[in-house]
Amino acid sequence: MSAPSVTQWYRDLLMGARFAFTGGREGWVRAVLTAVGVGLGVAMLLLTAAIPNVLATRDDREDARDDIGLNYHEENVGRKASDKTVVVANTDTNYHDKAVRGRLMEAEGPRAPRPPGVAKLPAPGEMVVSPALQELLTSDEGKLLKERLPYRVIGTIGEPGLIGSQELAYIAGADGLAARIDGTLVGRIDHFGAGTTDQSDGEELDPVLMLLILVVLVVLLMPVAVFVAAAVRFGGERRDRRLAALRLVGADGRMTRRIAAGEALAGAILGLVFGTVFFLIGREIAGSIELFDISVFPSYLNPSPVLAGVIAAAVPASAVLVTLFALRGVVIEPLGVVRAAKPARRRLWWRLLLPLAGVGLLYPMMGQGSEGGRFNEYMVVGGVVLLLFGVTALLPWAVEAFVARLGAGSVSWQLAVRRLQLSSGTAARMVNGIAVAVAGAIALQMLFAASDAQYTEPTGQNVKRAQMQVSVPPGTDVTPMAKKLQESKGVRKAVAISVGWVGDRAREPEVSSEVAVGDCASLREIAKLPSCHEGDVFVNQFVEYDRDQFKLGKSGRTIFFEPSYDGSPRSAEIKWTLPGEVKKAYEHKDSLRQYTSGLLATPSALPAGAAKTLQGSVYLRIDKSVPHVSDEVRNTAAEADRLSWVSVWTATERTEEFGAIRVGLFVGASCVLLLIGASLLISQLEQLRERKKLLSALVAFGTRRRTLTLSVLWQTAIPIALGLVLATTVGLVLGTVLLKMTDIPVTVDWARVLGMTGIGAGVVLLVTALSLPPLLRLMRPEGLRTE
Known part of the structure; x- marks a missing residue:
């Protein structure tokens, strides 16, 4: 038989598109459901395509308003x-x-x-x-x-x-x-406008962070692709029965497949229109919401023309390919569709090849870590895609193999099991997307949790001794600020300490050291003092960080506050002659400040003008039970000095890049979760619509609505349980491989893994609950009416 010409393809695809829109109410409903499902996926893809423009526009806006900033501009x-x-x-x-x-x-x-x-x-x-x-x-x-x-x-x-x-x-x-x-x-x-170039602009991103970005993108986009592929197959059983009628009027098998592809193509093109509308609506809504402290203006969400063009071409093409692939094992004859008989058992061997091939692509990069250079982006993307795609290939086999062994039970159970035995593929398609999302989420959770320590550093702030810090501009007397803060609501204690630098010479000193200034009570917060009176000076004996203080801190020696250096503006260069007795200070094991070295002095020991060279800070112990205590402190600090700045102490902090990737993941996951819920609901409604006559017939014969409702719940629960078990397994495998690649010890936080699985199950249960009202309406005798 000769291959069909381009003209034949065009004619058959056009006929299929005509059937999609001229097949009466039934055809329109199916086309709209397909378009809505595809449209949600297209909207998500367009949103993803707009991300580069969002990042670029935010950076441009930040650069355009750049002023004094926090970096020194001479x-x-x-x-x-x-x-x-x-x-x-x-x-x-x-x-x-x-x-x-x-x-x-x-x-x-x-x-x-x-x-x-x-x-x-x-x-x-x-x-x-x-x-x-x-x-x-x-x-x-x-x-x-x-x-x-x-x-x-x-x-x-x-x-x-x-x-x-x-x-x-x-x-x-x-x-x-x-x-x-x-x-x-x-x-x-x-x-x-930005006048200087950030030194970090030319730095390459850490290989592990780049790996995280690649995996995040794949994990977020894979469920979208799965849902789009599932949406173009809505109403497949009824469509195949319609195609059988075409065989009666002379269409051959290939022609019917091309007509079916034309129907799917029409739905996909309509889905592009719906997706564009959804995206435009979502873009306007995005301007009024904020996720994880990130917000955008609608004008930021302009997809790249190239990426938008790829989406516009890829979605219809995928619809045609998916339809032809789905019909490969279906024999459409003039008297019916062979699918109505017991389907052939699915083969396992080729389904296992997909995840194995994924592991094979990732295996060469195991043990590479951050020191082995950049990971191969193509191998990473290909390996993760194949592993996650393996979930969609294995799930239909798992559902079929499992339900084939199920037997006796209640009437609702038997109805559900029989339905699953006859159409296990349809049930698997409905939960494929959520299974892929859960598998990817588990792998990412393992990778993020294990990498967290690598990108989290101790701040050195002793949160047991202080919880907040208020700093004043250089040269500002910190004492009035400390008094006001001590009276602030929720403040238990305020400790004022100022810091400056001294050297052995006024210009180009050979030896320099820090000097901390405060009253005796404040100095005892950072060092152990033998005795202390106003006018005393101490030299710290803790030498782990600094030894220069021993050269400077000698009785009667002359040193200089704020010495000057070549290439910098002339500074204060204030002469300071130390008193006849310089006492010894010792290490405080529970010091308020992490690095306490150099000299310590009480205010009256300083020469005139030295206070102008100091940077003052007030360290606060607060009562966290007081409502909004941190804002009360900020209000007091702003009232005392408008140019003061307040910081909340933390024991650790994450690197900026790692934190940004986490935020991006949370924002993307929130959007994908909404897509999953909406797509599942549409899929469930489409399944119920196809079974409307069967449900009405069962009710007419006396089947209780409660029994039918439970059967629908069982039909959802069994595939999702199998899907989550499979997703957990694949997710753990992928997470383990990724950790091996990054050379990080493999650890599994089972509480979080179960949490990810629970979220997936919760989304499905919510969607099932929302589909119950339409289900009850479909169980009416009117459902038996036919056109």
């Missing part, structure tokens, strides 16, 4: 005032654990630059705010923050000045900032 210190300069102070803060970007600005002339999104710089006592912050300040929830920002709101910051729709940000007018320029938190600028 030009921002030495720049002279003019009619086109503005002094900017960084006043970032936090409220209820959410970041608030804050800036104080003082224009020095009519041509002073304006930050993006701001039409006019606010005058002293005024501020412009982001829309999200304005909404918060006008609500009861923002009461404490409103006290911290005693400015009159005169406008909002436009989209060009924000990196997300839910970002909390304000710009307030101020005066007197020029006197406090230090180049770190306060500086003078003549334009907004």
Whole structure:
């Protein structure tokens, strides 16, 4: 038999598309269900295709509004005032654990630059705010923050000045900032926009982190692909019975398959339209929500044209290929479809080849770790895809093999088992997506949990001795701040310590060391003192970090505060002659500060002007039972000094890149979870629709609705249980292989593994519960009516 020509293909595909839209109510329902299922997947794929633009746009917005920042910019210190300069102070803060970007600005002339999104710089006592912050300040929830920002709101910051729709940000007018320029938190600028290149821009990402990114992308996209493939097969049994009628009028087997592919193609193209609409709706909704402190503007979500084109071509092509593949074992004859008989047993051997091939691709990279260079991206993606795809191949065999051995039970059980025995493939397809998602989630959880220690470092902060720290700008007396904080609500104790540097010479010192200044009670928080009175100076005997203090800390020696170095502006160079007795201080095993070395001094022992060279901090012990105690502290600190900054102590912290990948995973997983739920619900409704006449007939013959409802629940529970068992197995295998690749000891947190499995089961149970009302409506005698 000769191969069909392009014209024949075109004619048959067009006929199938016509059947999809002109087959009456039945055809339309099936086409719409297919389109909705495919559309949800397409919307998710378009969202993924928009991620590069989201990241690039956020970076561009951040660069465009860059000002003094937190990095030292020498030009921002030495720049002279003019009619086109503005002094900017960084006043970032936090409220209820959410970041608030804050800036104080003082224009020095009519041509002073304006930050993006701001039409006019606010005058002293005024501020412009982001829309999200304005909404918060006008609500009861923002009461404490409103006290911290005693400015009159005169406008909002436009989209060009924000990196997300839910970002909390304000710009307030101020005066007197020029006197406090230090180049770190306060500086003078003549334009907004990144002026220096981040040194980290050229650094390559750690190989293990790159592996995490690749696996995250595959794990998040695989369920989407599985759902799209399942959606194009909605209504397959009824479609095949319609195709049998075509055999009666002369169509051959190949022609019927091409017509079936045309039906699927029509549904997929309609799905592209639905997906585009869903994406546009979702894009607008995305502008009003925030996930894990990440928000975007709708304009950010513009898919790459190339990726969008790939999606537009790949989805219809996949629909045709999936349909032809599904019909490979179906014999459509003029008198019916052979599928109605007992299907041939599925073979296991080729299904095992998929995960084995996946392991084979990943095996050469085992033991590579971070030191072995970058992992081969193609082998990683291919190996993970094959392992996860193995779940979809093994699950139909597992369901068939399991239900074939099931026997006697209640009526509902027997109805469910018989249905599964006749159509195990349909049942498996419904849970394939959730099984793939759970398998990938378990593998990722193992990889993240094991890698966490590698990318988590101790901060050195003794959270038992202090829980918060308030720092004041250099040269500011910290004592008034400490007194105010001691009276703040929820503060048990405030310890004030200032730190500076001393050297043996005023210029280019050969020996230098730190000096910590505080009253006797404060110094005893960081070192053991034999005795202490105002005017005393100590040299610390703890030499693990520093030995230079022994050369400097000699009785009667002259040293210099804030010595100068070549290539840097001339500093204070204040002379300090040590007293006749320099006492010894000893290591404090439970010190408030991690690194306590050098000299210790009480305030009256310092020479005139030395206090201006010190950086002061107040260490706080707080009562965490007091509601919003951290915000109470921030309010007190802001009232005492608008340029102070507050930090909450933690024992450990994750690297920024690792934390960003975790956040990306959580955001993506949340979107995929919504897709899974919606797609499962559509799939369940389609299954019930196909069985409408059978359910109505059983009710007409006296079967109780309760029995039929339980049978539907059993039909869902059995495949999902098998799917979760298989997913757990494959997930553990994939997780173990990934850990071997990263050269990290294999550990399994069974509580989290069971948690991932439980989430998958919970989604299916929720979807099943939502499908019960339609099920009850389908059990009416009217369901027997036919057109």
